[in-house]
Amino acid sequence: MDLEEIPGVGAKTARALAELDDPERALRTGDVATIARAPGISQGRAARIARGAIRLEHDDPGGFLATDRAREIYRDVLTLLQERTVTRDAAQRLETFYPSSRRSRIEQARAVARDALERDPNPDVLAALEGVEPLVEPGDVRVRERCLATTDAERYSEAREAVPELSTEIVDDAQGLAELARGYATVIALDESFAGVTIEGDVRVRPDALEEPAEIVPERALAFFARNRDRLAAAIDVHRAAGLESEVDCDLDALEAALERLEGDGTVAGDDELDRLRRAVDDVDAAVGTAENVANDQLREAIQEEDVTIEGSDLLSLVERGAGVDSLLSRELADEYAAAVEAAREELCDALTLDTGETEIARRVFGDEPTFPVERDEDAVARLREELTTAKERRASQLKRELAGELADQRETARGLVQDALELDVELAIARFAADFGCTMPEFVWAGESGAAAGTSEPDIGFAIEAGRSPLLDEPLEAIDPVDYEVSGVTLLSGVNSGGKTSTLDLVASVVVLAHMGLPVPAESVRLRRFDALHYHAKTQGTLDAGAFEATVRQFADLATGGAGSLVLVDELESITEPGASAKIIAGILEALTENGATAVFVSHLAGEIREMATVDVSVDGIEAVGLVDGELEVNRSPVKDHLARSTPELIVEKLAGEAAEDDAVANGGEPVGEQFYDRLLEKFE
Numbered sequence: 223m224d225l226e227e228i229p230g231v232g233a234k235t236a237r238a239l240a241e242l243d244d245p246e247r248a249l250r251t252g253d254v255a256t257i258a259r260a261p262g263i264s265q266g267r268a269a270r271i272a273r274g275a276i277r278l279e280h281d282d283p284g285g286f287l288a289t290d291r292a293r294e295i296y297r298d299v300l301t302l303l304q305e306r307t308v309t310r311d312a313a314q315r316l317e318t319f320y321p322s323s324r325r326s327r328i329e330q331a332r333a334v335a336r337d338a339l340e341r342d343p344n345p346d347v348l349a350a351l352e353g354v355e356p357l358v359e360p361g362d363v364r365v366r367e368r369c370l371a372t373t374d375a376e377r378y379s380e381a382r383e384a385v386p387e388l389s390t391e392i393v394d395d396a397q398g399l400a401e402l403a404r405g406y407a408t409v410i411a412l413d414e415s416f417a418g419v420t421i422e423g424d425v426r427v428r429p430d431a432l433e434e435p436a437e438i439v440p441e442r443a444l445a446f447f448a449r450n451r452d453r454l455a456a457a458i459d460v461h462r463a464a465g466l467e468s469e470v471d472c473d474l475d476a477l478e479a480a481l482e483r484l485e486g487d488g489t490v491a492g493d494d495e496l497d498r499l500r501r502a503v504d505d506v507d508a509a510v511g512t513a514e515n516v517a518n519d520q521l522r523e524a525i526q527e528e529d530v531t532i533e534g535s536d537l538l539s540l541v542e543r544g545a546g547v548d549s550l551l552s553r554e555l556a557d558e559y560a561a562a563v564e565a566a567r568e569e570l571c572d573a574l575t576l577d578t579g580e581t582e583i584a585r586r587v588f589g590d591e592p593t594f595p596v597e598r599d600e601d602a603v604a605r606l607r608e609e610l611t612t613a614k615e616r617r618a619s620q621l622k623r624e625l626a627g628e629l630a631d632q633r634e635t636a637r638g639l640v641q642d643a644l645e646l647d648v649e650l651a652i653a654r655f656a657a658d659f660g661c662t663m664p665e666f667v668w669a670g671e672s673g674a675a676a677g678t679s680e681p682d683i684g685f686a687i688e689a690g691r692s693p694l695l696d697e698p699l700e701a702i703d704p705v706d707y708e709v710s711g712v713t714l715l716s717g718v719n720s721g722g723k724t725s726t727l728d729l730v731a732s733v734v735v736l737a738h739m740g741l742p743v744p745a746e747s748v749r750l751r752r753f754d755a756l757h758y759h760a761k762t763q764g765t766l767d768a769g770a771f772e773a774t775v776r777q778f779a780d781l782a783t784g785g786a787g788s789l790v791l792v793d794e795l796e797s798i799t800e801p802g803a804s805a806k807i808i809a810g811i812l813e814a815l816t817e818n819g820a821t822a823v824f825v826s827h828l829a830g831e832i833r834e835m836a837t838v839d840v841s842v843d844g845i846e847a848v849g850l851v852d853g854e855l856e857v858n859r860s861p862v863k864d865h866l867a868r869s870t871p872e873l874i875v876e877k878l879a880g881e882a883a884e885d886d887a888v889a890n891g892g893e894p895v896g897e898q899f900y901d902r903l904l905e906k907f908e
């Protein structure tokens with residue numbers, strides 16, 4: 223993919239994106255969080271780029287949301303969806319759902335939504351999702367006890383690039399290798415020519431080293447899995463809780479077991495032998511001290527209990543030789559000394575749980591030559607410590623190599639697990655949104671399908687909503703009256719004040735936006751055509767000044783010429799200027815829209831006047847007050863087709879006329895004194 227072909231991506235952004243590990247994967251999967259990791263790319267921009275990549279794929283010109291209010295509606299429904307994700311990452315991924323005018327994109331998103339509606343957002347899955355985050359690369363891994371060595375300059379640069387975790391050294395010959403072996407625990411020689419050379423220390427000749435990084439630097443794979451251990455464990459839990467085990471090409475139990483053996487710092491846990499060696503190394507000094515005490519206590523006791531008889535000549539000879547008490551000890555108490563030393567050796571070996579080979583070395587810590595007090599041989603202690611340390615390191619690196627071998631080629635699997643979990647979060651948010659707002663998948667009537675308008679392949683339907691509930695109303699779902707509304711062509715919508723005209727436009731806009739995002743819509747059933755754009759003009763506050771008025775009229779001029787496939791929703795445009803002029807202008811706009819075949823709903827209190835002024839047949843629908851109950855309007859929220867709704871003042875005058883008639887009957891002996899006035903007013907409404 224040529225990144226610069228993505229709408230909105232210039233050379234600079236393309237360079238920033240190219241710094242990502244796999245920018246195409248991130249773009250293909252709508253991984254907004256990863257895209258935002260490119261230098262200088264904000265979260266919002268990352269979402270726009272991801273949408274741009276989808277637009278490129280579907281040859282989508284964009285611009286479906288043609289007005290501020292249309293964009294606001296999109297933001298509002300998107301927020302409702304985002305509020306239902308568990309992870310921030312899934313909330314960002316939802317930004318890649320946008321209303322598109324392209325059938326291929328709508329159908330692509332609809333396939334995701336259909337799967338989503340099958341999902342069960344059970345609490346265990348939601349709880350497990352809490353711990354899922356995109357995987358991260360560990361910081362720089364440096365391994366200091368191992369190095370690579372070569373005589374060849376080219377090999378040297380190759381190695382530095384392929385294995386940056388180890389230092390690579392240039393050597394001239396075996397002598398150089400031997401010097402390195404003194405400074406590093408392990409030296410890996412890359413040149414075949416070193417095969418067969420014997421050098422003291424751990425020197426391995428591995429000409430294939432650069433092809434086998436898991437063996438040479440097991441730390442690389444281990445650091446990645448250690449850094450992401452908790453995220454992966456959470457992703458595994460999500461798969462289990464959601465019953466997705468069979469959908470992944472991965473043995474979750476094995477991966478989980480491998481992760482459990484990994485410590486946060488990349489070392490391997492849960493190995494008895496390594497634990498034993500670690501403890502032994504740590505405890506050498508303390509154990510030697512205890513063993514010394516054991517020997518000395520035993521020997522002291524033995525000496526105290528012993529009667530030593532020595533002949534005078536012997537004593538004399540000892541004194542003359544300047545011999546100390548040690549000689550006396552070896553002569554008189556050899557057995558006791560041997561027993562005490564044996565006890566010390568046993569104590570030491572037991573305390574450190576040493577194996578046979580180590581025991582051999584440990585025994586030398588206490589010599590056979592009698593002394594009192596019994597003393598350790600420091601050289602032997604150092605040898606023991608060195609032996610245990612080497613064994614510990616050997617064991618640790620063997621375990622690392624084994625575990626890294628198991629995990630190294632699971633990186634992509636791990637990424638897949640997390641990716642799937644985050645996508646599941648997106649799907650569950652869609653499922654929860656659908657459940658919370660009583661949604662269904664809308665049915666599109668595509669161009670060329672049944673019901674095409676005469677002379678065109680465009681369907682003759684605009685939209686038909688049954689039992690829709692606007693998700694933008696603050697009321698809880700149960701408190702919202704379901705609305706049925708169907709429009710083809712251009713329509714005026716009349717109705718009582720606060721009857722729900724604006725809410726009806728919001729409902730239509732939300733349904734159309736969600737449908738073009740490929741998502742379920744808040745209604746029992748919806749049929750609609752595919753629109754090219756949504757032009758939603760909210761009610762203006764007060765009369766516009768001349769400049770703003772001009773700008774608004776200009777917008778409609780553009781629509782009248784180019785808005786054929788658009789849905790136009792307009793709320794009380796009459797408030798842009800004085801009532802008489804408004805009606806004329808609106809009538810003219812409606813004529814133009816009718817001629818170019820747009821679908822439009824114009825909410826207006828001047829519906830009657832506009833209809834009269836228009837030269838084309840404009841239908842007028844009405845949101846009717848069924849009556850006044852305790853001074854409150856009782857409204858039928860579903861617009862009645864081809865019906866100019868009576869206005870609130872008319873209803874109130876009607877109510878007053880009724881009350882006056884009753885009063886007249888009582889107070890004026892049946893003379894219609896009060897009633898006459900109200901009847902006069904009512905006549906004006908006819």
Ligand SMILES: Nc1ncnc2c1ncn2[C@@H]1O[C@H](COP(=O)(O)OP(=O)(O)OP(=O)(O)O)[C@@H](O)[C@H]1O
Pocket residue numbers: 695697701702703704705717718719720721722723724725726859
């Ligand atoms: N379908 C509905 N179910 C329940 N309540 C609704 C519904 N539609 C609207 N309402 C309530 O009626 C109030 C007024 O609705 P809305 O603003 O849409 O009326 P309107 O006809 O546009 O009013 P105006 O003529 O003043 O512009 C809303 O705030 C909401 O509380």
